[in-house]
Amino acid sequence: MNSHVNLERRRQAIYGWLLLTPAAILLSIFAFYPSIATLWSSLFSRNTRRRPSEYVGGENYTDLFADPTFWLVVKNNLLYAGVTIPVSIAIALAMALWANSKISARGFVRTAYFTPTVLPMIAAANLWLFFYTPGLGVLDQIGGLFGLPSVNWLGQPETALWAIIIVTIWKEAGFFMIFYLAALQTIPEDLKEAADIEGASRWTYTRRIVLPLLMPTTLFIMVNALINSVKLIDHLFILTKGGPSDASKLILYYIWEMAFAFFDAPHAAAMTIMVLLVLGIVAAIQFFYIDKRTHYQ
Amino acid sequence: MSNRIDTIGAVLLAVIWVSPLLFAVWAAFHSTSDAVNFTLLSPWTLDNFRTAWAGAPWFQYFINTFLLVTTVLIGQFILTTLAGFAFAKLEFPGKDFVFILVLMQLFILPEVLIVENYAMVSRLGLFDTILGVGMPYMASAFGIFLMRQAFKSVPIELHEAARIEGCGLLGILWRVYVPLAKPTYLAYALVSVSTHWNNFLWPLIVTNSPETRPLTVGLSIFGAPENGVDISVISAATLMSVAPLLIAFLLFQRQFVQAFLRAGIK
Numbered sequence: 001m002n003s004h005v006n007l008e009r010r011r012q013a014i015y016g017w018l019l020l021t022p023a024a025i026l027l028s029i030f031a032f033y034p035s036i037a038t039l040w041s042s043l044f045s046r047n048t049r050r051r052p053s054e055y056v057g058g059e060n061y062t063d064l065f066a067d068p069t070f071w072l073v074v075k076n077n078l079l080y081a082g083v084t085i086p087v088s089i090a091i092a093l094a095m096a097l098w099a100n101s102k103i104s105a106r107g108f109v110r111t112a113y114f115t116p117t118v119l120p121m122i123a124a125a126n127l128w129l130f131f132y133t134p135g136l137g138v139l140d141q142i143g144g145l146f147g148l149p150s151v152n153w154l155g156q157p158e159t160a161l162w163a164i165i166i167v168t169i170w171k172e173a174g175f176f177m178i179f180y181l182a183a184l185q186t187i188p189e190d191l192k193e194a195a196d197i198e199g200a201s202r203w204t205y206t207r208r209i210v211l212p213l214l215m216p217t218t219l220f221i222m223v224n225a226l227i228n229s230v231k232l233i234d235h236l237f238i239l240t241k242g243g244p245s246d247a248s249k250l251i252l253y254y255i256w257e258m259a260f261a262f263f264d265a266p267h268a269a270a271m272t273i274m275v276l277l278v279l280g281i282v283a284a285i286q287f288f289y290i291d292k293r294t295h296y297q
Numbered sequence: 298m299s300n301r302i303d304t305i306g307a308v309l310l311a312v313i314w315v316s317p318l319l320f321a322v323w324a325a326f327h328s329t330s331d332a333v334n335f336t337l338l339s340p341w342t343l344d345n346f347r348t349a350w351a352g353a354p355w356f357q358y359f360i361n362t363f364l365l366v367t368t369v370l371i372g373q374f375i376l377t378t379l380a381g382f383a384f385a386k387l388e389f390p391g392k393d394f395v396f397i398l399v400l401m402q403l404f405i406l407p408e409v410l411i412v413e414n415y416a417m418v419s420r421l422g423l424f425d426t427i428l429g430v431g432m433p434y435m436a437s438a439f440g441i442f443l444m445r446q447a448f449k450s451v452p453i454e455l456h457e458a459a460r461i462e463g464c465g466l467l468g469i470l471w472r473v474y475v476p477l478a479k480p481t482y483l484a485y486a487l488v489s490v491s492t493h494w495n496n497f498l499w500p501l502i503v504t505n506s507p508e509t510r511p512l513t514v515g516l517s518i519f520g521a522p523e524n525g526v527d528i529s530v531i532s533a534a535t536l537m538s539v540a541p542l543l544i545a546f547l548l549f550q551r552q553f554v555q556a557f558l559r560a561g562i563k
Contacts, residue, residue: 009388015466016389023380024395026436029421031402034413041413091310098307103300105308111550112311115318118546118553119539120495122513126520126535127317130324130528136333138320170314175557182558231408234497237517252408252498259412260502268412275409283404 035276042269053266060270070271072246073254076161080250081229084168089221091173093214096180097206113174121171121234128167129238157247160240164248167235172228176221183217184210223286230275251275324532332529345533349519352530354507355537358515364427365500365511366493372435373489374482380436381444382470386456402438408498415502425505434493440485443560447481448474484556491553494542512538 042060047053064070095113099106116124131138134152143151153163187210195205233252236242242249242257249257251271259268324332325346331339349355383389384396407414414433415424423429451474459469475482497513504510510518516538520531546553 012387013389016383016387016392019379019383019387020395023376023399023436023441026376026432027399027402027438029417030407030414030433030436031405031410032398034410034417035405037413037416038410095310098303098310101300101303101307103304103307105304105311109307109311110554111547112315114550114554115315115543115546117557118491118495118542119318120497120513120516122495122497122517123535123539124317126516126531127321129520130320130532131317133528136528141333141335170317174314178554178558227404227406231406234513237497237501238520255409256411256498256502259415265412272409272412276405279404279406279409283401 038269038272038276041266042273044266046264046266060266064267064270069246069249069254073249073251076247076249077229077251079161080165080168081226083165084172084229085222085225088169088173088176088225089218091169092176092221093180095173095177096184097210099177099181100184113177115174116171117175119171121232122238124167124171125235125238128163128170128235132163132239154240155244157244160244160248164235164239164250167239168228168232171232172225176225179217179221180214183214187213223282226282227279230279321532321536324529325536327529329527329529332532345529346537349530349534349537352534353515353519355512355515355534357507358510358512358538359541361427361509362494362511362513365430366490368427369431369434369493370486370489372431373437373440373485376436377440377444377485378470378475380441382448382474384441384445385448386474399438399441402436403442407433411499411502414499418503424503425509427509430500430503430509430511431493433499437489439560440489443481443485444478447478451477481559483552484559487549487553487556488560491542491546 043055043057044053045051045056045059099110099113103109119127129137132153134140134150134155137153139153140150143149151159153159191209192205195209200208230252233250233256236248236250236253240248242253252275255268255271255275258264258271326341326343327336327339328342328344330336380399384392384399418424418429418432421429423432455473455477456469459473464472495513496511497517500511501514501517504514507515516534519534
């Protein structure tokens with residue numbers, strides 16, 4: 001009997017590892033090895049024809065810290081995250097409350113909110129180009145009706161990043177809406193009835209009952225929005241290319257530019273490591289803090 | 298009263314939200330000057346689509362995108378089914394440790410590792426191939442996690458029954474687990490296809506010729522300001538390249554929304 005159990009255990013172990021092998025190989029090739037290789041190459045100097053690559057320790061990092069463009073890009077990305085995350089969450093919440101309420105045209109409203117989610121960022125950027133183009137664009141024409149001067153939204157440092165931010169919010173709010181919508185539908189009807197009997201206003205009901213019940217969903221969306229604030233940069237390629245004078249450049253775009261336009265892989269690697277560190281901290285927070293809080297759902 | 302205010306607010310926001318798409322439709326079907334001057338009664342035209350279609354190898358791009366999303370999906374289905382099953386139903390030493398490694402990949406975004414992944418793809422001789430574009434996404438940690446959850450909910454009695462009937466482990470996986478997880482596969486397929494149909498940065502880096510370039514990269518090259526393409530033609534090209542996915546979404550809206558939800562919440 002005992003040997004039979006042992007045999008079964010060994011069989012499972014062999015099968016388990018065999019089934020995992022294909023995924024493990026690809027994960028190693030395209031996630032784990034590249035992470036370590038990035039760390040490694042961030043410690044070496046650039047390989048040029050005149051000077052071969054050599055170990056330089058933290059020099060690439062100190063270079064970046066001394067580079068004003070790097071700090072500008074970090075600042076841009078912080079602003080990008082700091083605005084897109086709360087605003088798109090707030091809009092998503094409003095959308096969900098509306099899409100869940102008993103209004104006419106609910107079907108149209110839901111579709112309209114969600115549609116940007118299925119469009120590529122590149123296409124979204126093209127659509128918005130029609131809004132932002134100076135002189136001919138929709139925004140300028142609307143402004144023109146009120147006698148406002150033409151504004152080059154994408155071409156001036158004060159507005160370029162904001163134009164990018166708006167496209168991002170437009171793209172992701174509808175996606176976040178569906179998670180709120182799903183959560184709203186799990187709130188029992190009798191809570192609303194009880195609140196009505198108690199004479200609570202709709203605002204009180206929303207603030208004291210609905211919002212606390214949506215808290216786990218909000219945290220989940222927040223993590224996603226945070227990741228998006230690193231990841232969503234495709235529209236930069238169409239709208240601003242990070243300009244003018246780096247005013248709308250974000251970190252991932254700068255990494256791409258460093259590696260594939262300036263051919264400076266070591267500095268790109270150093271930046272990648274910093275981004276991975278930030279993502280790692282987010283992961284740790286989610287793992288130890290948020291997961292515990294969402295279990296009471 | 299408050300209901301009416303709600304309706305107005307909701308519809309107003311909805312109109313704002315679709316307006317970029319509506320303006321693109323307007324621009325695509327009118328001559329550039331009519332489009333930007335908003336000549337409301339101006340004639341509709343298909344010229345922009347003809348110009349756009351002639352301006353780039355769109356048919357090839359469509360084929361490439363189609364091949365790309367299919368390759369990725371098939372790879373993901375195979376890899377995540379095997380790994381998800383191992384994590385859900387088998388006991389073996391090192392399982393928990395490997396599972397944590399897999400979860401870590403959720404935060405190591407493939408987008409961030411572009412430099413080293415590019416080096417790896419070149420080393421494997423896959424630069425400028427569709428397989429090279431798709432491969433980094435096949436062992437998706439997210440998919441493994443999703444399949445693990447789906448397989449976990451399958452009652453063990455079915456597993457035992459199939460085993461008594463003389464089914465091997467892979468036979469049980471194929472005949473019992475895979476059919477029962479169909480809704481999860483469908484959800485995963487919708488999320489995966491729309492993600493990779495829309496993906497841009499990685500394909501931009503790994504492709505270098507019209508024979509491999511997907512729609513998004515083709516569209517970005519076509520719309521580059523250096524090419525001096527006007528807004529009506531860009532709108533036409535944009536609509537063309539989003540049409541299949543957009544139409545599929547409008548037809549199967551409920552399934553799409555359910556899919557994104559299922560994929561997100563589990």
